[in-house]
Amino acid sequence: VAADGTRVFTLDAREGSSQFLDDATTATWGFNGDFLGPTLRAERGEQVAVEVTNSLPEATSVHWHGMHLPATMDGGPHQSVEPGQTWRAEWTINQPGATLWYHPHPHGRTEQHVYKGLAGLFLLDDGETEAAGLPSAYGVDDIPVIVQDKSFDDGELTIDDGGNEVGLLGSTIMVNGTIGAVLDVTTEIVRLRILNGSTARTYSFGFDDRSFTLVATDGGLLRAPVELDRIRLSPAERAEILVRMEPGTETMLHSFKPELGRVVVPFAVGGNDEFDVLRLRAADSLTPSAEPAAAFTEFGLDAETATTTRTFQLQDREINGQRMDLGRIDESVYVDTTEIWEVRNQDLSPHNFHVHDVQFEIVDIDGDAPPPELAGRKDTIYTEPQRTYRLVMRFEEYTDPAMPYMFHCHLLRHEDEGLMGQFVVL
Numbered sequence: 001v002a003a004d005g006t007r008v009f010t011l012d013a014r015e016g017s018s019q020f021l022d023d024a025t026t027a028t029w030g031f032n033g034d035f036l037g038p039t040l041r042a043e044r045g046e047q048v049a050v051e052v053t054n055s056l057p058e059a060t061s062v063h064w065h066g067m068h069l070p071a072t073m074d075g076g077p078h079q080s081v082e083p084g085q086t087w088r089a090e091w092t093i094n095q096p097g098a099t100l101w102y103h104p105h106p107h108g109r110t111e112q113h114v115y116k117g118l119a120g121l122f123l124l125d126d127g128e129t130e131a132a133g134l135p136s137a138y139g140v141d142d143i144p145v146i147v148q149d150k151s152f153d154d155g156e157l158t159i160d161d162g163g164n165e166v167g168l169l170g171s172t173i174m175v176n177g178t179i180g181a182v183l184d185v186t187t188e189i190v191r192l193r194i195l196n197g198s199t200a201r202t203y204s205f206g207f208d209d210r211s212f213t214l215v216a217t218d219g220g221l222l223r224a225p226v227e228l229d230r231i232r233l234s235p236a237e238r239a240e241i242l243v244r245m246e247p248g249t250e251t252m253l254h255s256f257k258p259e260l261g262r263v264v265v266p267f268a269v270g271g272n273d274e275f276d277v278l279r280l281r282a283a284d285s286l287t288p289s290a291e292p293a294a295a296f297t298e299f300g301l302d303a304e305t306a307t308t309t310r311t312f313q314l315q316d317r318e319i320n321g322q323r324m325d326l327g328r329i330d331e332s333v334y335v336d337t338t339e340i341w342e343v344r345n346q347d348l349s350p351h352n353f354h355v356h357d358v359q360f361e362i363v364d365i366d367g368d369a370p371p372p373e374l375a376g377r378k379d380t381i382y383t384e385p386q387r388t389y390r391l392v393m394r395f396e397e398y399t400d401p402a403m404p405y406m407f408h409c410h411l412l413r414h415e416d417e418g419l420m421g422q423f424v425v426l
């Protein structure tokens with residue numbers, strides 16, 4: 001913390017080498033280390049600054065995914081950091097407590113940079129997350145779970161540029177950079193903050209032998225805890241879940257075959273894949289855990305107050321028939337207004353949709369109210385083929401006629417190939 005109270009972080013994006021498999025090291029990228037990056041953490045109301053140094057051999061950028069901040073601080077493709085340069089982003093945290101993350105966003109190169117290892121969590125706290133009664137000892141009963149799929153060839157991390165309709169689907173699952181990850185649980189309830197940090201794969205997380213309690217999604221707490229058997233997460237989505245353990249027992253967090261919707265060839269886009277993700281191994285005696293609160297928080301944007309409806313057709317690598325152009329502003333919105341964004345996946349293969357700067361709510365999906373796991377504050381949603389998602393969002397605080405924010409598919413190859421657009425807040 002600097003003298004003026006600013007909480008200052010430093011991130012150095014650099015080349016490294018990692019040993020994921022026995023007897024083999026492989027080239028990787030990381031922030032301040034060889035692979036992935038440190039968990040950053042701040043409280044609502046705090047002024048934060050991040051000094052990002054690029055020690056890589058090529059330009060990159062660092063985007064604060066899910067964060068409400070000025071467009072010049074967003075870390076998108078317009079905030080490119082050249083090799084050897086340092087970029088300072090500074091803003092005030094003004095949004096609910098949540099599990100956010102950060103990752104590079106260089107134009108056309110995002111898949112490569114994230115895949116090689118550049119990503120980390122950015123946790124926000126506030127009074128409501130404290131009052132929710134959730135396990136909160138980081139690394140003890142509050143556990144980051146960054147899930148990524150990778151490909152290896154002779155121990156070498158490989159990126160298959162051919163890929164398929166969604167991008168790269170690896171057959172090796174990592175949690176926080178570890179293959180075959182095991183968590184030693186010492187408390188009756190453990191909170192997993194799951195991030196789908198994969199470039200293309202959609203998962204359906206759950207257990208064979210128990211349900212779990214979903215407490216938060218992308219933008220923070222749900223209104224109340226929800227009991228579930230499965231949660232589907234497409235790239236960049238987050239879910240905070242509570243898992244109850246009995247002393248001396250084990251269970252496995254799996255990824256089951258994900259429901260991808262009306263896709264033409266499910267097996268070609270990961271629809272038939274199942275994985276063990278994280279083994280939970282409880283100690284012979286467990287520290288008692290408090291039960292979470294019965295209700296967490298109130299929120300809700302009123303779709304009736306929306307002044308504008310915009311439509312976004314996702315098809316192939318285009319939105320509304322256009323590929324991303326850094327020099328073109330696709331949408332201009334006004335500050336202090338509420339809008340409906342109607343997003344439709346026109347293809348018969350997966351896409352998802354992410355909007356910078358805001359957390360939105362799903363009004364309806366083909367006219368139906370969203371299921372409880374999609375009823376919270378979101379910045380990224382899976383878009384099933386041939387369905388229409390109506391999202392309500394409100395633009396607040398920051399305006400900049402010259403610097404846009406992005407909206408895009410977070411299947412990173414799609415994003416890199418043009419499934420992205422730009423909006424300014426006036």
Ligand code: C2O
Nearest residue numbers: 063065236354406
């Ligand atoms: Cu997580 Cu525009 O990105």
Ligand code: CU
Nearest residue numbers: 351409411414
């Ligand atoms: Cu896509």
